[in-house]
Amino acid sequence: xxxxxxxxxxxxxxxxxxxxxxxxxxxxxxxxxxxxxxxxxxxxxxxxxxxxxxxxxxxxxxxxxxxxxxxxxxxxxxxxxxxxxxxxxxxxxxxxxxxxxxxxxxxxxxxxxxxxxxxxxxxxxxxxxxxxxxxxxxxxxxxxxxxxxxxxxxxxxxxxxxxxxxxxxxxxxxxxxxxxxxxxxxxxxxxxxxxxxxxxxxxxxxxxxxxxxxxxxxxxxxxxxxxxxxxxxxx
Amino acid sequence: xxxxxxxxxxxxxxxxxxxxxxxxxxxxxxxxxxxxxxxxxxxxxxxxxxxxxxxxxxxxxxxxxxxxxxxxxxxxxxxxxxxxxxxxxxxxxxxxxxxxxxxxxxxxxxxxxxxxxxxxxxxxxxxxxxxxxxxxxxxxxxxxxxxxxxxxxxxxxxxxxxxxxxxxxxxxxxxxxxxxxxxxxxxxxxxxxxxxxxxxxxxxxxxxxxxxxxxxxxxxxxxxxxxxxxxxxxxxxxxxxxxxxxxxxxxxxxxxx
Numbered sequence: 001x002x003x004x005x006x007x008x009x010x011x012x013x014x015x016x017x018x019x020x021x022x023x024x025x026x027x028x029x030x031x032x033x034x035x036x037x038x039x040x041x042x043x044x045x046x047x048x049x050x051x052x053x054x055x056x057x058x059x060x061x062x063x064x065x066x067x068x069x070x071x072x073x074x075x076x077x078x079x080x081x082x083x084x085x086x087x088x089x090x091x092x093x094x095x096x097x098x099x100x101x102x103x104x105x106x107x108x109x110x111x112x113x114x115x116x117x118x119x120x121x122x123x124x125x126x127x128x129x130x131x132x133x134x135x136x137x138x139x140x141x142x143x144x145x146x147x148x149x150x151x152x153x154x155x156x157x158x159x160x161x162x163x164x165x166x167x168x169x170x171x172x173x174x175x176x177x178x179x180x181x182x183x184x185x186x187x188x189x190x191x192x193x194x195x196x197x198x199x200x201x202x203x204x205x206x207x208x209x210x211x212x213x214x215x216x217x218x219x220x221x222x223x224x225x226x227x228x229x230x231x232x233x234x235x
Numbered sequence: 236x237x238x239x240x241x242x243x244x245x246x247x248x249x250x251x252x253x254x255x256x257x258x259x260x261x262x263x264x265x266x267x268x269x270x271x272x273x274x275x276x277x278x279x280x281x282x283x284x285x286x287x288x289x290x291x292x293x294x295x296x297x298x299x300x301x302x303x304x305x306x307x308x309x310x311x312x313x314x315x316x317x318x319x320x321x322x323x324x325x326x327x328x329x330x331x332x333x334x335x336x337x338x339x340x341x342x343x344x345x346x347x348x349x350x351x352x353x354x355x356x357x358x359x360x361x362x363x364x365x366x367x368x369x370x371x372x373x374x375x376x377x378x379x380x381x382x383x384x385x386x387x388x389x390x391x392x393x394x395x396x397x398x399x400x401x402x403x404x405x406x407x408x409x410x411x412x413x414x415x416x417x418x419x420x421x422x423x424x425x426x427x428x429x430x431x432x433x434x435x436x437x438x439x440x441x442x443x444x445x446x447x448x449x450x451x452x453x454x455x456x457x458x459x460x461x462x463x464x465x466x467x468x469x470x471x472x473x474x475x476x477x478x479x480x481x482x483x484x485x486x487x488x489x490x491x492x
Contacts, residue, residue: 075344075359079351083341090340147340154338157300157330158353159322165353227301227321 004047011043014106081164085172087151091143092173096136105131130184137180137207144173144215152222162229166219174212181208252314253278253327253403253435254299259308261298267306268294270459278402279432281425283446284439285485286456292439293333295456296407299437300330313402326354329401329434331409334388339381343372343391346380347398354399363394369420370394385412393421406438410445422449443481447474455488463488 015036022032108131109124151169181204189196223229254276262268268291276282286292297303299310301317301324310317313327338346351359367373370390375383380391389412396404404425410418426449428434438445446453453470455463465473465484473480 075348079348079356079359081349081352083345084349086345087338087340094340150338153302154332154336155350155353156302157325157328157332158350159325159355160353168349227304229322 007043007047011039014039081160081168082171084151084165084168085170088140088143088147088169088173089176091147092136092139095139095143096132101132101135104135126187130187133180133184137177137211140173140177141211141214144170144211145218148215148218149222149225152219152226152228156226156228158228160229162220162223165223165228166216169219170212170215173215174208177208177211251278252276253312254437255309255311256295256299257309257311259295259298259305259310261294261303261305261308263294268459269298269305272308272456272459272461274437274454274461276403276435276437278435279429280451281429281436281438281449283450283453284437284456285441285446285453286439287489290456291459292456293407296330296405296437296439299405300328300332301325327402329396329398329404331392331396331404331406333407334385334392334412337380337388337391339379341380342377343380343383344376346391347376347394350395351398356399360398360400362400363397366397366420366424367394369424370417386414386417389413390417400433402434404434404436406436408439408441410440410442425449443485446470447481455485457489 018027018032018035018039021027022029027035105128108127148169152165155165185196185200185204188200252275254274256272256274259269259272259274260267272291272295274282274295284292284295294303298305299312299317301321310324312324315323315327317324341349347359347363367376367390372387372390372394375387375391380388383391389409393406393409396406396409410421413421422445425436425438429436429451438450440446447470450470451467453465454461457463463484465481470481473484
């Protein structure tokens with residue numbers, strides 16, 4: 001009942017918004033009904049597909065999105081801090097789960113200047129892909145900041161230093177973000193190479209630098225609060 | 236029948252102090268929780284820390300683990316001041332964190348590997364691997380900690396505390412949620428390690444059976460201070476007495492304070 005009422009409520013809100021756009025004259029009658037049909041069909045199919053997840057029995061919200069991609073049924077030859085990087089990555093997958101990305105994606109798709117005949121499918125798909133990728137990149141930044149304090153507190157009774165801790169925590173975030181931003185820039189370059197190089201590359205580099213700086217500052221502050229790798233605390 | 240309490244080691248080397256707490260004052264924004272705690276644990280000794288809820292047991296353990304900076308007082312672990320030489324002090328410490336502090340989004344294996352690396356170990360010690368076997372923990376290694384039961388999280392917290400064979404093991408109500416079989420395994424393991432003089436154990440607990448049957452000493456934390464201590468002879472006398480002697484003694488000490 002909760003699932004049905006929630007989905008119906010969201011569908012109604014979307015249709016009401018589309019109706020406003022229709023009344024404002026930005027959408028013709030047939031386009032509105034095509035959109036309404038597609039949205040209703042999507043809601044029904046999506047609800048049925050997601051139904052089993054409601055009964056997954058997992059306590060934390062979105063926990064099932066933090067999948068273990070690769071299990072290793074033996075110990076590493078030498079213990080390493082590297083798996084610490086999996087923590088913000090898993091948190092980011094929870095942050096960017098469909099429930100969170102769907103509203104953003106919907107707004108972005110509706111913002112496409114489709115015209116009375118509807119936008120080309122390729123453009124819609126490209127916008128969707130860009131939105132999802134950007135959302136996951138931003139989620140990674142937020143996850144790194146959030147996980148830093150929990151991880152520092154957990155490791156506070158150990159002898160790890162703050163530089164090692166910070167490096168282990170953010171390396172995977174940095175690599176994933178760099179790859180995602182490079183792919184975005186490359187795709188943009190396929191449309192307009194000079195523009196992509198002139199705008200996309202500096203923007204991507206700027207975002208990556210800002211994200212890393214934010215993660216490093218968050219990790220250092222977390223170390224300081226938790227007493228990780230710090231002597232001379234207290235009186 | 237549980238393994239009976241054995242006499243601890245007697246050599247001078249094994250009797251060295253692994254923990255000394257002097258005049259410890261600590262608290263949070265709302266005010267002081269600890270106001271002048273004095274405590275010591277020897278190698279080859281199991282000290283049970285008792286006290287009612289919110290008496291400051293966890294605060295004291297967090298100070299010893301270096302997670303909370305005290306307002307005043309000193310903490311020395313194996314001769315190293317936690318304030319002046321935190322790395323050396325923490326190097327001799329094994330802290331069993333509360334289950335809710337474990338990272339839900341890592342697997343048990345990842346937790347053990349990260350913690351071992353954070354302690355600077357070249358490998359996970361055999362003691363931990365053997366105890367994991369005894370706990371039947373192997374099937375849980377590659378699952379998310381967030382999917383563990385309370386008892387399984389406690390097992391992981393204990394395994395993390397024992398990484399690197401620390402001289403001082405500090406556990407916060409580590410037997411909560413453990414099934415009887417696993418609890419017995421852990422009690423016997425800690426007792427054998429303590430009796431062999433390999434380490435000292437500080438355990439915050441409400442389980443009086445552990446105090447009566449396994450601990451060498453007990454201390455009651457009340458109103459931010461150690462209100463009463465029971466030495467080995469006093470605990471032996473309590474063990475010999477029938478009924479609820481320790482419970483009565485605790486109640487009397489609490490009422491007296």
